[in-house]
Amino acid sequence: MFLGRIVGNVWSTVKWPELSGLKLLLVRPYALADLAAPPAPRAPTTELVVCADTLDAGVGDDVVIAYGHAARVAVSQTLGETERPSVPIDAAVVAVVDRIEVKTGD
Amino acid sequence: MFLGRIVGNVWSTVKWPELSGLKLLLVRPYALADLAAPPAPRAPTTELVVCADTLDAGVGDDVVIAYGHAARVAVSQTLGETERPSVPIDAAVVAVVDRIEVKTGD
Amino acid sequence: MFLGRIVGNVWSTVKWPELSGLKLLLVRPYALADLAAPPAPRAPTTELVVCADTLDAGVGDDVVIAYGHAARVAVSQTLGETERPSVPIDAAVVAVVDRIEVKTGD
Amino acid sequence: MFLGRIVGNVWSTVKWPELSGLKLLLVRPYALADLAAPPAPRAPTTELVVCADTLDAGVGDDVVIAYGHAARVAVSQTLGETERPSVPIDAAVVAVVDRIEVKTGD
Amino acid sequence: MFLGRIVGNVWSTVKWPELSGLKLLLVRPYALADLAAPPAPRAPTTELVVCADTLDAGVGDDVVIAYGHAARVAVSQTLGETERPSVPIDAAVVAVVDRIEVKTGD
Numbered sequence: 209m210f211l212g213r214i215v216g217n218v219w220s221t222v223k224w225p226e227l228s229g230l231k232l233l234l235v236r237p238y239a240l241a242d243l244a245a246p247p248a249p250r251a252p253t254t255e256l257v258v259c260a261d262t263l264d265a266g267v268g269d270d271v272v273i274a275y276g277h278a279a280r281v282a283v284s285q286t287l288g289e290t291e292r293p294s295v296p297i298d299a300a301v302v303a304v305v306d307r308i309e310v311k312t313g314d
Numbered sequence: 315m316f317l318g319r320i321v322g323n324v325w326s327t328v329k330w331p332e333l334s335g336l337k338l339l340l341v342r343p344y345a346l347a348d349l350a351a352p353p354a355p356r357a358p359t360t361e362l363v364v365c366a367d368t369l370d371a372g373v374g375d376d377v378v379i380a381y382g383h384a385a386r387v388a389v390s391q392t393l394g395e396t397e398r399p400s401v402p403i404d405a406a407v408v409a410v411v412d413r414i415e416v417k418t419g420d
Numbered sequence: 421m422f423l424g425r426i427v428g429n430v431w432s433t434v435k436w437p438e439l440s441g442l443k444l445l446l447v448r449p450y451a452l453a454d455l456a457a458p459p460a461p462r463a464p465t466t467e468l469v470v471c472a473d474t475l476d477a478g479v480g481d482d483v484v485i486a487y488g489h490a491a492r493v494a495v496s497q498t499l500g501e502t503e504r505p506s507v508p509i510d511a512a513v514v515a516v517v518d519r520i521e522v523k524t525g526d
Numbered sequence: 527m528f529l530g531r532i533v534g535n536v537w538s539t540v541k542w543p544e545l546s547g548l549k550l551l552l553v554r555p556y557a558l559a560d561l562a563a564p565p566a567p568r569a570p571t572t573e574l575v576v577c578a579d580t581l582d583a584g585v586g587d588d589v590v591i592a593y594g595h596a597a598r599v600a601v602s603q604t605l606g607e608t609e610r611p612s613v614p615i616d617a618a619v620v621a622v623v624d625r626i627e628v629k630t631g632d
Numbered sequence: 633m634f635l636g637r638i639v640g641n642v643w644s645t646v647k648w649p650e651l652s653g654l655k656l657l658l659v660r661p662y663a664l665a666d667l668a669a670p671p672a673p674r675a676p677t678t679e680l681v682v683c684a685d686t687l688d689a690g691v692g693d694d695v696v697i698a699y700g701h702a703a704r705v706a707v708s709q710t711l712g713e714t715e716r717p718s719v720p721i722d723a724a725v726v727a728v729v730d731r732i733e734v735k736t737g738d
Contacts, residue, residue: 209470209511211430211446215346216416218317218378222369223409224388232378232409234317234416236346240427240448240466254346258315258378263434267417272430272444272470274510276382276488282436282508296388296408298380299315302508303435303444310428310446311479321558322628324529324590328581329621330600338590338621340529340628342558360558364527364590373629382594402600402620404592405527421682421723423642423658452639452660452678475646484642484656484682486722488700494648494720514720515647515656522640522658523691533664534734536635536696540687541727542706550696550727552635552734554664574664576633576696585735594700614706614726616698617633 209274209302210257212237214267218258226295230283231261233301235273243310259299262286270305278302315380315408316363318343320373324364332401336389337367339407341379349416365405368392376411384408421486421514422469424449426479430470438507442495443473445513447485455522471511474498482517490514527592527620528575530555532585536576544613548601549579551619553591561628577617580604588623596620633698633726634681635662638691642682650719654707655685657725659697667734683723686710694729702726 216234220227235257259273260283274282279300287295322340326333341363365379366389380388385406393401428446432439447469471485472495486494491512499507534552538545553575577591578601592600597618605613640658644651659681683697684707698706703724711719 209444209472209509211468211470216349216414218409218411219413219415220378220409220411222371223378224369224391226387227409232315234414238468240468243428243468256317256344256346256349258317260315263436265434272432272435274508276510278492278508278510280384281438281506285436294387296380296384296406297315298382298384300508303430303432303439305430305432307431308428308446309431322561322626324621324623325625325627326590326621326623328583329590330581330603332599333621338527340626362529362556362558362561364529366527386596400599402592402596402618403527404594404596421656421684421721423680423682450680452680455640455680475648477646484644484647486720488722490704490720490722493650493718497648512720515642515644515651517642517644519643520640520658521643534667534732536727536729537731537733538696538727538729540689541696542687542709544705545727550633552732574635574662574667576635578633598702612705614698614702614724615633616700616702 209272210237212257212271212273214265214269214271216267224296232258233261233265235259235271243308257299259301260297261301263301263304265301265304271301272303272305273299274302275299315378316343318363318377318379320371320375320377322373330402339365339367339371341365341377349414363405365407366403367407369407369410371407371410377407378409378411379405380408381405421484422449424469424483424485426477426481426483428479436508445471445473445477447471447483455520469511471513472509473513475513475516477513477516483513484515484517485511486514487511527590528555530575530589530591532583532587532589534585542614551577551579551583553577553589561626575617577619578615579619581619581622583619583622589619590621590623591617592620593617633696636660636681636695636697637662638689638693638695640691648720656682657685657689659683659695667732681723683725684721685725687725687728689725689728695725696727696729697723698726699723
């Protein structure tokens with residue numbers, strides 16, 4: 209999994225029917241330097257990940273994102289498909305972060 | 315999943331039979347800097363992803379790409395194989411993007 | 421798998437129910453240079469991985485992390501789900517490291 | 527999937543029995559800059575991928591490579607194992623490229 | 633799969649029981665430049681991969697590493713679990729390399 213900040217939204221009309229009603233968020237992964245104090249400005253070249261969300265997360269939230277089967281399990285359980293996760297996504301918010309504690313001493 | 319711009323096409327005669335009739339697109343992933351305003355020129359060294367498309371996307375479209383099982387689920391449903399996705403692809407267009415909204419303030 | 425140092429913790433209230441009671445750690449992957457002698461100071465830009473832990477590892481420990489199905493197998497066995505690992509995680513501590521031996525001669 | 531040029535071969539005697547008779551190729555992935563005109567010299571630091579081939583591709587060919595389950599499906603079908611792909615590979619040639627068309631205008 | 637040189641070992645006491653007796657190796661992936669002649673000194677910042685080995689490979693050997701399901705299949709067959717690979721690893725040696733041939737002309 210990775211830790212990221214939600215920075216935006218994506219809207220789409222032409223998409224796989226299984227994605228209907230599923231919110232798609234843009235997430236910027238955190239690197240260790242981003243969590244150092246005092247916070248340094250982040251480089252603007254960071255990669256972007258698109259992930260599904262069913263936990264009601266929004267822009268500015270820090271979240272934990274899981275990839276692959278783990279993401280489909282999480283979203284499928286919301287959609288009531290527990291046996292064979294078939295929603296065509298590969299990343300989803302699995303937790304909204306309350307607090308992060310980092311020890312960068314060594 | 316990731317957000318990308320379709321930049322080209324790939325044609326092939328010698329290929330796995332399961333790929334017959336499946337359009338293969340070249341997609342350039344977006345980084346966060348690419349979505350800042352005013353848009354800066356993009357570096358030409360970006361990696362390229364080849365993905366299957368059954369949503370009728372074309373060069374210049376912005377799309378959401380899913381990897382792995384998610385991609386096979388999406389394409390297999392078009393091909394009528396719902397039970398055991400066996401098409402040998404690992405990336406597919408799952409949504410054509412209408413609008414992107416990014417907050418880069420922090 | 422990869423070798424990393426545990427550098428922090430993540431706390432979350434809003435999360436998938438399957439994550440309840442599962443410790444989430446922040447792990448900084450090692451590069452080869454980090455293991456050379458004398459140890460050089462590490463660059464602060466290292467990527468961060470969030471992983472589940474059921475082996476009682478803590479900040480400062482060196483661990484081996486596995487991704488994907490391997491991580492779910494490891495954690496599901498603790499949770500008593502041996503047949504169909506459905507916990508929505510994609511990375512877990514599978515070993516706490518006692519000793520590392522590296523030959524960097526060539 | 528990704529687009530790459532075959533640049534070499536790998537030979538092995540001690541290997542998993544399931545790999546017997548399976549050709550292993552070294553493939554250099556293309557970046558977008560490599561496809562621009564006039565072709566610039568490529569950086570020599572490119573990563574290398576080892577992939578299985580059952581399409582009779584050779585050094586100098588441009589190919590599409592699929593990862594993971596998709597690769598095993600492709601190779602297993604050659605080996606006559608359609609139900610449960612168990613060949614221990616994670617990358618395979620799924621198409622030999624005839625023509626690439628790239629629009630790098632924006 | 634990728635091509636790498638074995639550069640070290642990892643020892644662990646606290647680990648998943650399924651890892652008992654399984655050798656864990658540190659492997660440094662090759663980039664294309666590393667295979668050019670005359671061999672240039674390698675950058676010391678290379679990433680490190682931890683992988684399981686049941687082919688009796690050792691420090692200094694060049695090996696082919698497979699990820700994910702492929703790795704579990706390879707190791708599970710040694711452990712006598714052919715049906716449902718459940719060993720919690722995600723990378724394994726699948727071949728010890730005898731000879732590499734690279735054409736870097738273009």
